[in-house]
Amino acid sequence: MTRNPPDMKIRLSAELRRQVEAAAKSNNRTLNSEIVSRLEASFRTVVAGDKMEASTTSDVEIGQLLQRIKWLEERMSVVEEQRF
Template structure:
């Protein structure tokens, strides 16, 4: 990821932010990197389901 990537503001409940921050800290990642990795993983899980429907 670079500073040239698109940026946007994200609102989330404080309790969720705390969970993501803790996970990022444990994985030695930034908050942003943790969010991106988790989003990518969720889409990767959806792909096999979508392909099975074809």
């Protein structure tokens, strides 16, 4: 018998929620799937000797940078349109 994991409620600032929603849309994921993917990525580790260390550049960081670039490009387009 498969059990569903219990629901979990979290509080996000309005800005963080907008960022996660935008990332989910960009990655063709549900809001929940985006959050789970980012949490899982934050726990990926590499073994260094006998210690576990977080990887230096995570998928989350790359995704955040790509999302920021996309936002900046969109903002530049709006500014350019306003100039004319």
